[in-house]
Amino acid sequence: MKKLSKPLTYLMCLILIGIMSCSTGPTEYDIVIYGGTSAGIVAAVQATRMGKTVIIIEPTSHIGGLSTGGLGATDIGNKQAIGGISREFYERIAQKYANPDSWNWQQKEDYAKKSTEEAIPSMWTFEPKVAQEVFQDMIDEYKLEVVLNERLDLNHDITKNEGVISSIVMESGLEFHGKVFIDATYEGDLMAQSGVVYTVGRESNEQYNETLNGVQKKLGIYHQFPDGVDPYIIQGDSTSGLLPNVNAEADEDGTGDDMVQGFCFRMCLTNVPENRIMVEKPSEYNELEYELLFRAIEAGYTGPFFIMSKMPNGKTDSNNKGPFSSDYIGQNFSYPEGDYKMRNQIIKEHEIYQKGLLWTLVNHPRIPQEIRKEFSKWGLPKDEFLNNGHWTPQLYIREARRMVSDFVMTEHHCTQDSISAGNSIGMGAYTMDSHHMQRYVDKNGFVKNEGDVEVGGFGPYPISYKAIVPKAEECKNLLVPVCLSASHIAFGSIRMEPVFMILGQSAATAASLAIDEKLNVQEVNYDKLRSVLLKHKQVLDK
Secondary structure (H helix, E strand, O other), X not given: OOOOOHHHHXXXXXXXXXXXXXXXXXOEEEEEEEOXXXXXXXXXXXXXXXXXXXXXXXXXXXXXXXXXXXXXXXOOOOXXXXXXXXXXXXXXXXXXHOOHHHOOOOOHHHOOOOOOOOOOOOOOEOOHHHHHHHHHHHHHHOOOEEEEOOOEOOOOOOEEEOOEEEEEEEOOOOEEEEEEEEEOOOOOHHHHHOOOOEEOOEOOOOOOOOOOOOOOOOOOOOOOOOOOOOXXXXXXXXXXXXXXXXXXXXXXXXXXXXXXXXXXXXXXXXXXXXXXXXXXXXXXXXHHHHHHHHHHXXXXXXXXXXXXXXXXXXXXXXXXXXXXXXXXXXXXXXXXXXXXXXXXXXXXXXXXXXXXXHHHHHXXXXXXXXXXXXXXXXXXXXXXXXHHOXXXXXXXXXXXXXXXXXXXXXXXXXXXXXXXXXXXXXXXXXXXXXXXXXXXXXXXXXXXXXXOEEEOOOOOEEEEHHHHOOOOOOOOOEEOOOOOOEOHHHHHHXXXXXXXXXXXXXXHHHHHHHHHOOOOHHHXXXXXXXXXXXXXXXXXXX
16 A cells, blocks of 8 residues: 555545544554454554554444443452553553542542552543543553544455465555554454454363353353243243244253354443433334343342442443343344444344333333332433443444464363463453353243353463464464454453453564564564563463
């Protein structure tokens, strides 16, 4: 791609590609990052600190991924396992809230969350807009080039020679050249387009000698329907057909399949009347979608209907909890490998479902009055997501594609019951966690959810550099810190925003070393990588 003239560069920034940091710099970079998630931004900061030219290409208009998209209740077990720029992010959050001007809807002393647990103050709960400010500060401070609304052309082959990517092409025709590429997306599109082998769904327990993979009916005791919930459109009449999103049966435990754990929006809600907009009934509202909710309540279920984790300024991070909640179970299986039209349709359907659920809990006559009264306090904050109707644009893609490399993280690496990953580039520290994937009719003729796994009790564990590196014969200059090589259940522990930031920083460090020494990413010397990571305050061991 030829270097653009200054007037044309400026015009492209304003009209075509929505660049946040317009620049007349090179169109060939040391490191090209696809995905402006938290991992992508942190990777760019690290690359810049190591003296590399870098660009972030974000396929939407939203930066920061889930960390700016409503997930303000940081999911991590042992916070001592968080180091480097990831830790710095949470320190910067604390610095924002140290300013009295940040507390416009609530007194700081009235906020109950304790957020200063270490010698260095960090804050683990925050509003989306504050996380956005922190990432924007990083972008401004390091003068990062960020291109928005540029999507990888899924119908255009990536230019690759002898396993080395030289450039990638966007739908607009823009082409970006680089020495090393990082796929920091939740979907793994660049990884897939690069010819790297990946998987979608659950492996069988047999594949990696695991116990928590595949179908899990017996473990599904959490977020479960009470007995007695009828699955049929007309109760007691099997000829009337099953209710929406209910399967006739489920396979045996441990069986592999292509199902994906439930997605949802992490809803930022508020009970501050002056800052609140009530959710209206969606025009596409389908009452039958909520029949299982009504029947669960009629069978004795009284809540909760969401996790309502309290954030500053009278806001929440509202996440799935209970048998019928914000997860739109079973309605995301086409997402990981879907084209952009398909994905956008799924995103919209999830929004309609969740807004419909909020409206139902406030307004529907089959919801008990005390529940309606409680939920009538909550609405969308006027001061969040101003360009998206105050609703987060970021669907929680809990799991999509996962790379299959020469090394695969499994539950045994999480628990370290028999093996340790080695070659640590960061620590995982969360429960092995999977949300439900399907609803089915059990042997008693009742509706049950299937797929939930919540198994912890183990300490922080190392994540191997080999898990973010493809097989050398597939691609020699690509790193995948988000859709990394892990089994479904191991990924369920790794897939946390602080860890993605950690892995993004480590990926950029390895990319920089590979460039300096003219190596394939598979050839980077681990001892040297480890030394640099420790210098940059990564936590690599317990």
